[in-house]
Amino acid sequence: MNDKPTLAILGGTGKEGPGLALRWANAGYKVLIGSREAAKAEATAAELNTQLGIDTVEGLENAEAASRADISVLTVVQSAHAAALESVKDALQGKILVDATARVEFTDPRPPEPPSAARLAQNILGSGVRVVAAFQNVPANTLKKNLDQPVKTDVLVCADDVDAAEQVVALAEAGGMTAYFAGGLDNAVVVEGITALLIAMNKHYRGHGTVQITGVQKP
Ligand SMILES: NC(=O)c1ccc[n+]([C@@H]2O[C@H](COP(=O)([O-])OP(=O)(O)OC[C@H]3O[C@@H](n4cnc5c(N)ncnc54)[C@H](OP(=O)(O)O)[C@@H]3O)[C@@H](O)[C@H]2O)c1
Incomplete structure (x- = not known):
């Protein structure tokens, strides 16, 4: 019996979603890959299962994945943010939605205007969903390599509901x-903006810089 929450990665067929899915499936979580097309989700799930030598990752249409999950993580392309949320709104009621959206263009990295993408998500989903912002600064390629080693980046988790945020902190650490x-959720616009800093630095120095916090003692 798996006492860990079941996770759905909505838009989990792209770059960031499979990276997160790999990490959590490898840690023993039941992971559901979501897509607009079930067949596309099934193909990604099969690739992840093959890579990990398991058979527990499943692929489903986004709303079905959200309805079967305890916690859903949104990793759709930025331009689809509102439409994707509308498509899973009913399935998410009473649950946690983690928004990984960073509204920054690689070609012209600038901080986005407030409100944060996660605040916009909260407005769309309503008060019945606990929205948490996280993973906006975690590069997909960093997640996908050296699965047995810690990821060399830290995750800044913003939410108005501290209990929901702490559940996502635990998930990131898993x-x-x-x-x-x-x-709170409004701070997440700053986290999105850090992505603009990282892209600019990494272009200038041809590097792979990430965020690491010092000086905070966690309990
Ligand atoms: N890439 C990174 O390193 C990275 C790092 C941190 C945060 N993020 C954030 O994570 C999110 C995803 O980034 P990504 O690079 O993984 O994006 P991506 O590969 O370009 O796209 C992700 C998924 O979005 C879905 N999608 C595309 N158009 C859609 C539409 N009109 N409606 C609904 N879904 C649609 C697609 O899934 P289906 O076709 O299967 O539906 C696609 O596989 C973005 O918000 C980004 O800011 C990315």
């Missing part, structure tokens, strides 16, 4: 990341 509660 996936090999160090994570910190970093304030």
Whole structure:
């Protein structure tokens, strides 16, 4: 019997979603890959199962994945943010939705205007869903390599509901990341903006810089 929450990765067929899915499936979580097309989700799930030598990752249409999950993580392309949320709104009621959206263009990295993507998500989903912002600064390629080692980036977790945020902090840590509660949902626009800093730095220095926090003693 698996007492861990079941996870859905909505839009889990792209770059960031499979990276997170790999980490959590490897840590023993039941992971459901969501897509607009069930067949596309099934193909990604099969690839992840093959890579990990397991058979527990499943692929489903987004709303079906959200309805079967305890916690869903949104990793759709930025331009589909609102439409994707509308398509899973009913399935998410009473649950946690984690928004990984960073509204920053690689070609012209600038901080997005407030409100945060996660605040916009909360407005769309309504008060029946506990929205948490996380993983906006975690590069997909960092998640996918060295699965047995910690991820060399920290995760800043923002939510108005501190209990929901702490559940996502625990989830990030189960996936090999160090994570910190970093304030309410409106703070998440700053976290999105850090992605602009990282892209600019990594272009200038041809590097793979990530975020690491120092000086905070976690309990
Ligand atoms: N890539 C990174 O390193 C990274 C790091 C941190 C955060 N993020 C954030 O994670 C999110 C996903 O990034 P990504 O690079 O993984 O994106 P991506 O590969 O370009 O796309 C992810 C998924 O979005 C879905 N999608 C595309 N158009 C859609 C539409 N009109 N409606 C609903 N779903 C649609 C697709 O899934 P289906 O076709 O299967 O439906 C696609 O596989 C973004 O918000 C990004 O800011 C990315």
